[in-house]
Amino acid sequence: MHKMILPTLLSLALLAPGIAAAQSATPSLPAWDQLTPQQREQLTAPVRERWNNSTPERRQHMLDHAARWEAMTPEERTRARQGHKRWSDMPPERREHARALYQHMRNLPEAERKAMVDRWKAMTPEQRRAWVEANPATNP
Structure with a gap:
């Protein structure tokens, strides 16, 4: 009997965060003023x-x-x-690409932004890497 208690307690400990998350989604939790x-x-x-x-x-x-x-x-x-x-x-490399592309495009007029997006979509992964190396994000 005691051999089953430890695995049961461990299982409950591992399940507790999931149970807490599920309970937090329920509307039965108290309002802020009712919290201790x-x-x-x-x-x-x-x-x-x-x-x-x-x-x-x-x-x-x-x-x-x-x-x-x-x-x-x-x-x-x-x-x-x-x-x-x-x-x-997102993988780190894609984040780096996104940062660089965002910084480059953020102040462009709408037509130039659209053209850049079209160019980006047409690039191969190697071309994108080269573009990011030539246009790195200044504040990752």
């Missing part, structure tokens, strides 16, 4: 630590990001989450 002080601390501590360890410029960026997020519609937030996931799942 410990629960609130658990939620806010990582942000506080990141804030305290940040430069003034980074803090301003965090505030600006929060304001933009607050102004988004639910659909825009969903698209933003999907874009973040797509970026996180």
